[in-house]
Structure formats: C-alpha cells, structure tokens
Amino acid sequence: MTSENAASGRDYIFAPAPVPTLPIVGTAALFPVHRIYCVGRNFADHAIEMGHDPDKEPPFFFQKNPDTLVSPERGFPYPAASKDVHHEVELVVALKSGGSDIPVEKALDCVYGYALGLDMTRRDLQAEAKKHGRPWEVAKAFEHSAPCGPIHPAGTVGHPAAGAIRLSVNGTVRQDGDLNQMIWKVPEMIAYLSRLFMLAPGDLIFAGTPAGVGAVEKGAVMQAHIDGLEDITVAVT
Secondary structure, rough: OOOHHHOOOOOOOOOOOOOOOOEEEEEEEEEEOEEEEEEEEOEEEHHHHHOOOOOOOOEEEEEOHHHHEOOOOHOOOOOOOOOOEEOOEEEEEOOOOEEEOOHHHHHHHHEEEEEEEEOOOOOOHHHHHHHHHOOHHHHHHHOOOOEEEEEEEEHHHHHOOOOOOEEEEOOOOEEEEEHHHEOOHHHHHHHOOOOOOEEOOOOEOOOOOOOOOOOOOOOOEEEEEEEEOOOOEEEEE
16 A cells, blocks of 8 residues: 555455564563565684685675564574574664665664674575576565564664674574674665665664584574673574
8 A cells, every 4th residue: 555545545355464673671662674684604614614705795685575584482483395493683773774885884873773683594496596506585585584583772782893603403502603703794784875875764784693504403592692692592483
C-alpha cells in the first residue's frame, strides 16, 4: 500500500507483514529494522579459513531479509534443503541515521547501538552457489537465519572496538576471537557501505565472524558472547 493509498483509506488485499523489531536494553521501546547488511570475511583468520587472502579484498556485502531475525529464546529451527548448516557469531551494528557517502570520521554518529547475532548459513548450498557464480540468498537469507539478541545503546556500552567474541556449541568453544581482529572497522564499514547504498535508520550491519565456523545438528545448544553485551543462547530444534 502506498502512502497515497493509506491516506485515501484504501484497504490491503491481505494483512501486511509486521515490521521486524529488536528489543532495546533499558527500555520498553523497540528498534524497527529496515534492512540487514552483512560484511563477508571481515576477520583475517576466517578469510584464510575459507580459502581467501585477507590482504587483497575490499569489503563486500550481502543481505539478509529483516524477517529472518529471530529472538534467541525461540530457538533455531534446522532448515530444510540442507545437511550442513554452520554458525557464525557476529557483532551487530544498529543505525539510527544514514545517508550516502558518509565520511569515516562521521560514521559512528549514525550508530544507535550494538547487539550480538548469529549469521546461520546453509554451507552446502553456499558452496554450490559459489561453484556456479550464483547469488548467496538460498544459503544466507532463509527463515530464522539471523538469531539476534537485544540492542545495547551506544550511550551505555560505547563503541566496542576490542574485546572477546566467542561461540560455544554444547559447552565446547568453537569460535574465539577479538573484535580488534576485524579487517574493516565499524566506521570504515559504514562509510564504505554508504557508497553503495543509501543507509537509513533501522539498518543493521552484521560485522563479520572469526575463525572456527562449523556445523550444528538438531539438539545442539549454541552460546554466544561478546564482551560488554548480553550473552545469547540458541537451541537448534
């Protein structure tokens, strides 16, 4: 429904989907999500793990749909059409403003806060897409593929640039890195991304994952941690 139709009182032919939201620590207000951008291979050790040279690539991005977000307590339903689903723990950057061609030195002014998220990936489908030079949506943008915890306002937690980022499966540590290992830092990501898209309030940026990504099975329990943010626990169902 266009704004013109809304103003005229015309009806939708069916109920529109609700706006995806995330809770915010310290308030009952919700953060409405506009788009989800993900930066690929942003930790050197993960780039090497995936067979790439971290010194030769500019940042690249893919998207998840906003309705792939799922609260951790709802769990992660193991998706159909895959037998190799991997976890990727990530810092999530939540924007309160946007624009185009944002200078690096102004980029953090756009940030509302930070959260802890998982970029769940159907790795077998991603490998097939890579082999044929196809887009990654079937591997990255499937239902419930973005478990995400609450947003912590930057006014409370600052702008995390260092600190542990970790993921355990059934109590065993799989991923264990530090935010200072990111190749492209948060201001650089925002500035670069704003050259490609018109960023907007409500945008999320999943900022990349350290090495140690691996498969999960039904019944597994994933526990994710970033220093200064609320831990999340996600059961694979």
